[in-house]
Structure formats: C-alpha cells, structure tokens
Amino acid sequence: MVRTLVTGTTGRVIVLRLEPGEDILKSIEKTVAEQKLQSGHLSLIGAVSKVHLGYYDLHEKVYKDFTIDEELEVVSCTGNISRLNEGYVVHAHVIASDIDGKCYGGHLMEGCIVSVTIEIVITEFTEMSRARDDATGLNLLNL
Secondary structure (H helix, E strand, C coil): CCCCCCCCCEEEEEEEEECCCCEHHHHHHHHHHHHCCCCEEEEEEEEEEEEEEEEEECCCCEEEEEEECCCEEEEEEEEEEEEECCEEEEEEEEEEECCCCCEEEEEECCCCEEEEEEEEEEEEECCCEEEEECCCCEEEECC
8 A cells, every 4th residue: 555645844955065074874963953853855965985885684674784985976865854753764875886887875874974075955844753663673654
C-alpha cells in the first residue's frame, strides 16, 4: 500500500557553505539543532577528501559501511530531516565520483570530510516523524 502525507506549508530555506575539514553529517546535525528545524528536505554538492558511506543489510538489520579515502566530487546528495522521539534523523544518500568518473554511492555517514567546499540547501516544511518498524529494524517515516 502506498501511503501519502500531504503538507501545504514550507518554511525557511537554510543555505550552508561548509569549509575544508568539516564533517558533512555533523555540520548538518549541528545546524538542525541550532535552527530548531523540525523537518525538511536537503540537497548538497561539492568536494570531499574522504567519503564514508553505508548500506542497510536487511537480513542482519544493521548498516554496513565503507570509506573511500581520496579526493572525490559530490555529484549528488539528497535527503530529508525528520523527528524521532525528542530528537531528529538526517537521512541522506550520496553519490561521489573520482577523477575517472567512477561513482560510489550510499547512505551518508559520519566521516565525510570536506576538501574544498560543500554547498547545502535545506528547505523546512511541516513536521515529519519516524517510528520503529519491526519488520525492517529501521525508523521509517510515519505516514
């Protein structure tokens, strides 16, 4: 069954430029907390010196991860921000390419480090929340 949540209100648009050495996920989480953002959509592009990505193993119900420790271009990253209990979840997926155009993709994890800059746009909207799904072991959107 497809579930749909329709909202009609957008709020602030927050634009960030990250500096070399910053961790992308930590920087987004810090901004979300400082701005008291309830939920939103995010996208970003830029360059990293290291990317740490994950994928969810449904059988083991854990994230598995890998790191590429080289200069990469973030060609796409999109995701959302939602509430989970009293906190929030930043859920984003990244595609980054090397000098030859080979791409690596996965779930944004802590440890993606900015090399030149990362440009982020967050569009705030009406609150989304998450709840634990026993079948997958994930915190899925409440719709």
